[in-house]
Amino acid sequence: MKILKKISLIIFFAFLFLIYENIHAFRDGIVGFTKKDGNETGCVCHGVKPASFINVRISGPANVESNDTAIYVLTILNGPAVAGGCDIAASLGEVHPSPIDTVLKRQKSFTGADFELTHKYPKLFTNDTLRFTFRYIAPAISNVRDTLFANGNSVNLDTTSDNDFWNYAQNFIINITPKSGIANNSASIKSFKIDQNYPNPFNPETKIRFAVNKSANISMDIYDANGKVVASLLNDKYYSPGEYSLTFNAGQYNLSSGVYFYKLYSEEFSEIKKMMYVK
Numbered sequence: 590m591k592i593l594k595k596i597s598l599i600i601f602f603a604f605l606f607l608i609y610e611n612i613h614a615f616r617d618g619i620v621g622f623t624k625k626d627g628n629e630t631g632c633v634c635h636g637v638k639p640a641s642f643i644n645v646r647i648s649g650p651a652n653v654e655s656n657d658t659a660i661y662v663l664t665i666l667n668g669p670a671v672a673g674g675c676d677i678a679a680s681l682g683e684v685h686p687s688p689i690d691t692v693l694k695r696q697k698s699f700t701g702a703d704f705e706l707t708h709k710y711p712k713l714f715t716n717d718t719l720r721f722t723f724r725y726i727a728p729a730i731s732n733v734r735d736t737l738f739a740n741g742n743s744v745n746l747d748t749t750s751d752n753d754f755w756n757y758a759q760n761f762i763i764n765i766t767p768k769s770g771i772a773n774n775s776a777s778i779k780s781f782k783i784d785q786n787y788p789n790p791f792n793p794e795t796k797i798r799f800a801v802n803k804s805a806n807i808s809m810d811i812y813d814a815n816g817k818v819v820a821s822l823l824n825d826k827y828y829s830p831g832e833y834s835l836t837f838n839a840g841q842y843n844l845s846s847g848v849y850f851y852k853l854y855s856e857e858f859s860e861i862k863k864m865m866y867v868k
Contacts, residue, residue, distance in 0.1 A: 643756035668743025672711035690722040790865040793840035
């Protein structure tokens with residue numbers, strides 16, 4: 590009799606738990622379903638199979654220097670488009686929440702092998718589009734290829750999985766390159782080096798850091814995709830050795846969304862990096 594009572598209590602509490610889960614369904618996300626190894630089942634809480642009309646894509650730099658940090662955006666389109674969530678992972682590097690997107694959290698996967706990103710709570714769509722912004726930290730090794738994996742869902746936020754849909758993002762390949770400024774000439778090493786702007790993509794401000802190893806007069810210009818100078822941040826300004834940072838505000842120059850380039854140069858050395866402005 591005692592065993593039957595225990596079994597009955599277990600069934601009763603399990604039933605209450607299911608009711609609670611149904612009422613409070615999908616408040617936050619879980620990790621481990623990003624198709625990282627090709628065997629994950631995906632976001633099955635919101636439908637058994639991926640829906641092809643849900644467009645999920647990753648955007649960001651295709652090349653990142655070893656140990657550097659870059660900003661990426663996961664975009665979800667279509668579906669009920671009321672709210673959505675995601676699961677994001679990297680093969681070699683690390684994924685972290687971005688200060689400009691507080692909806693994401695970093696959580697250890699159920700395998701215990703690594704960390705992934707998911708949502709703290711469903712994020713609301715704007716029209717039919719939802720974006721999650723996150724940081725990627727490249728591995729210490731260079732001349733390798735890393736992969737970002739993700740899925741995203743589009744839900745109606747009615748506390749059930751009815752008419753919710755999801756899909757995988759296409760795997761995003763990142764080329765891990767050696768640190769810039771370490772070229773095969775001493776002038777590059779002795780002059781200065783420039784880091785990838787952060788955040789990137791940005792709206793409307795981003796910071797550009799650079800290090801000066803040799804006193805020099807330095808200039809920095811911003812170019813659009815057609816090679817036209819749209820802003821001059823430095824004009825032959827003298828810098829002594831040290832580390833410096835500039836803030837570029839695209840809104841001050843009435844720029845449209847798109848790809849831009851920033852060039853740091855002196856008489857001895859120049860370097861160009863790409864950035865993305867997203868309104």
